Amino acid sequence: MDDRSQRILEILSSSFWPLLKAGIEFTVPLAILSFVLGLAVALLTALARLSGNRVLSGIARFYVWIIRGTPLLVQLFIIFYGLPSFGVTLAAFPSAVIGFTLSVGAYGSEIIRASIQSVPRGQWEAAYSIGMTYRQALRRIVIPQATRVAVPPLANSFISLVKDTSLAAAITMTEMFRVAQQITATTYEPLVLYSEAAVIYLVFSTVLSWLQGWLEVRFSRHVAK
Amino acid sequence: MIQIRNLHKSFDQLEILKGIDLDVQSGETVVIIGPSGSGKTTFLRCLNLLETPTSGALTLADRHLQFTPGRPVAKNEMLALRRETGMVFQNYNLFPHKTALENLMEGQITVLGRSKSEAREKALRLLDKVGLADRADMYPHQLSGGQQQRVGIARAMAMDPKVLLFDEPTSALDPELVGEVLKVMKELAQEGMTMVIVTHEMKFAQDVADRVVFIDGGVIVEQGPPAEIFGAAKHERTRQFLNKLSL
Numbered sequence: 001m002d003d004r005s006q007r008i009l010e011i012l013s014s015s016f017w018p019l020l021k022a023g024i025e026f027t028v029p030l031a032i033l034s035f036v037l038g039l040a041v042a043l044l045t046a047l048a049r050l051s052g053n054r055v056l057s058g059i060a061r062f063y064v065w066i067i068r069g070t071p072l073l074v075q076l077f078i079i080f081y082g083l084p085s086f087g088v089t090l091a092a093f094p095s096a097v098i099g100f101t102l103s104v105g106a107y108g109s110e111i112i113r114a115s116i117q118s119v120p121r122g123q124w125e126a127a128y129s130i131g132m133t134y135r136q137a138l139r140r141i142v143i144p145q146a147t148r149v150a151v152p153p154l155a156n157s158f159i160s161l162v163k164d165t166s167l168a169a170a171i172t173m174t175e176m177f178r179v180a181q182q183i184t185a186t187t188y189e190p191l192v193l194y195s196e197a198a199v200i201y202l203v204f205s206t207v208l209s210w211l212q213g214w215l216e217v218r219f220s221r222h223v224a225k
Numbered sequence: 226m227i228q229i230r231n232l233h234k235s236f237d238q239l240e241i242l243k244g245i246d247l248d249v250q251s252g253e254t255v256v257i258i259g260p261s262g263s264g265k266t267t268f269l270r271c272l273n274l275l276e277t278p279t280s281g282a283l284t285l286a287d288r289h290l291q292f293t294p295g296r297p298v299a300k301n302e303m304l305a306l307r308r309e310t311g312m313v314f315q316n317y318n319l320f321p322h323k324t325a326l327e328n329l330m331e332g333q334i335t336v337l338g339r340s341k342s343e344a345r346e347k348a349l350r351l352l353d354k355v356g357l358a359d360r361a362d363m364y365p366h367q368l369s370g371g372q373q374q375r376v377g378i379a380r381a382m383a384m385d386p387k388v389l390l391f392d393e394p395t396s397a398l399d400p401e402l403v404g405e406v407l408k409v410m411k412e413l414a415q416e417g418m419t420m421v422i423v424t425h426e427m428k429f430a431q432d433v434a435d436r437v438v439f440i441d442g443g444v445i446v447e448q449g450p451p452a453e454i455f456g457a458a459k460h461e462r463t464r465q466f467l468n469k470l471s472l
């Protein structure tokens with residue numbers, strides 16, 4: 001084996017654990033936390049849009065408009081580098097969580113809104129006819145049916161989010177991609193390090209796709225067609 | 226049991242119900258007939274406030290509601306009224322993610338606060354009554370239309386309503402399945418359930434109704450015992466409608 005191959009192998013093996021560790025310690029928690037919080041924001045935003053209340057639905061629209069219309073990287077910079085001018089200084093991790101949560105909240109709200117609207121009106125009426133309140137009908141009848149529709153696109157959002165967390169490197173968070181950058185700075189092997197990081201992202205995404213498939217099967221049980 | 230006075234309902238500017246007065250006695254079976262688009266569904270939906278009447282008054286099981294244009298009905302009054310009524314829909318509207326049994330238990334637990342075992346017992350009793358005891362654990366899509374509609378009726382009954390409202394309960398069914406649903410309805414009528422039924426099943430109306438009400442153009446044109454309406458309707462419009470049906 002020549003020296004070059006030897007060196008690449010060495011770099012791969014010595015960097016693998018630090019990369020994976022950063023992935024498990026920061027990338028995955030960042031993605032999961034942002035997604036869970038984002039879903040809560042998304043649900044509230046979707047309900048605000050559907051509420052028929054002009055003010056609430058106006059606020060929801062405005063929020064979605066801003067988040068969808070501006071780059072995520074720019075949003076992260078505003079939160080991390082910009083907010084200190086207002087006296088709000090946040091560490092990299094919370095800044096990233098806020099940024100990604102807002103993003104999931106905006107895109108997810110459209111998915112949730114569409115999935116709620118896909119439930120036939122007759123389901124609401126049946127729920128009301130047995131005396132349910134809006135909240136009971138939503139929680140017991142509509143959301144369980146909407147979930148089946150929302151799972152595939154939401155799972156896609158989550159997979160995108162896992163990859164987008166690499167943007168947090170730009171606000172100094174030592175997630176997986178930033179660790180790759182740091183090791184590259186000392187080894188001068190960008191192709192090796194970035195490819196290695198790419199493979200680990202690929203593994204994460206693939207596992208999530210399997211999970212998505214499983215969830216889809218689970219939620220489509222008992223429903224015709 | 227039900228008193229309706231001068232009930233009006235408009236959608237946007239279009240007036241669909243143009244002043245309806247109707248009384249339904251406790252234990253009575255009232256069948257509503259009339260041409261398509263005459264406002265039968267709208268009228269029935271006004272009785273459990275799936276539509277809010279534009280104006281008029283409604284008394285149902287001692288709950289009195291007065292409707293004024295532009296003034297929404299208070300939420301608690303709406304809920305209270307709905308708890309006195311049950312509705313059976315043309316397309317069944319069963320909850321597809323729940324079994325037949327769970328469809329019957331859901332409202333009992335969520336709305337009435339009954340215990341699971343109590344709700345279950347009642348649900349099983351009702352499924353047995355509509356002849357579906359052996360289908361309790363099936364999901365709606367595993368049932369025929371006639372079976373689904375019987376579950377629909379049982380689901381409404383599970384809430385112990387004082388009045389049952391039916392909106393063309395058999396018109397989505399294949400002809401050979403109509404009978405099994407009508408049979409259940411007939412039994413309910415004989416047991417003294419108060420029912421308001423919109424249907425095109427004239428034979429059923431003749432057999433089961435205490436009173437037939439003919440609606441056309443958003444008003445009650447004529448009403449009376451079935452023998453009178455079907456045998457000797459006073460109004461030309463009623464006769465024309467019935468003639469068309471029997472052709």
Ligand SMILES: Nc1ncnc2c1ncn2[C@@H]1O[C@H](COP(=O)(O)OP(=O)(O)O)[C@@H](O)[C@H]1O
Binds near residue numbers: 259261262263267268
């Ligand atoms: N939500 C609604 N908005 C506007 N028009 C409606 C609505 N519901 C019913 N209508 C109209 O009211 C009329 C009566 O409808 P409906 O009560 O369903 O009649 P029927 O049940 O006797 O066939 C129809 O012309 C229908 O188009």
Ligand SMILES: [Mg+2]
Binds near residue numbers: 267
């Ligand atoms: Mg109708």
